[in-house]
Amino acid sequence: MDPSTTTTPHFALHLIVDDIERSIAWYEQALGATVTRILRLPDGSIATADLRVHGLQLALAKPVPGTTLAAPSSTGVSVAAYRLGVDDADAAMQQAVAGGAVVSADVHDAFWGVRTGEVLDPSGHRWAFDQHLREVPDEEIENRLAELQQRKPS
Helix, strand or coil, X not given: CCHHHCCCCCCEEEEECCCHHHHHHHHHHXXXXXXXXXXXXXXXXXXXXXXXXXXXXXXXXXXCCCCCCCCHHHHCCCCCEEEEECCCHHHHHHHHHHXXXXXXXXXXXXXXXXXXXXXXXXXXXXXXXXXXXXXXXXHHHHHXXXXXXXXXXX
16 A cells, blocks of 8 residues: 555554444443444354444454454453543543443543543453543653652562
8 A cells, every 4th residue: 555645544443352242332332332334144143343433443343263363351461452532531431331341440630641541341452531631741751650660669
């Protein structure tokens, strides 16, 4: 692909989930997602579901036998945290938890200038809700990171 001929980048998350129908319901309730397409297998089960979350394209699919594609809940490892900018982090967290998410980090004011909290969705994907509070100079963030580094046990 020649980047000079592409005017709008295309980016979508493709998440492996335990139960596509349950995940669709959670993403709709917790994140305000809208379903844009569902592809079904001959037996009527869902092969993939495409959703839109705050302008982001999101595809959901079940684990694929014989591959390393797996939901975090089956491996116990979440390799990424998906961060959504929101107007009210507390309300976003309450909505996510009401939909069945598990809190992994309580809402708090972070030193990098956001009010944030994290949940694990029903398949174990980590979602953070970031409410902008203030601009923080890089030097201030780096100083706080250095303080945290010094507190770590060696």
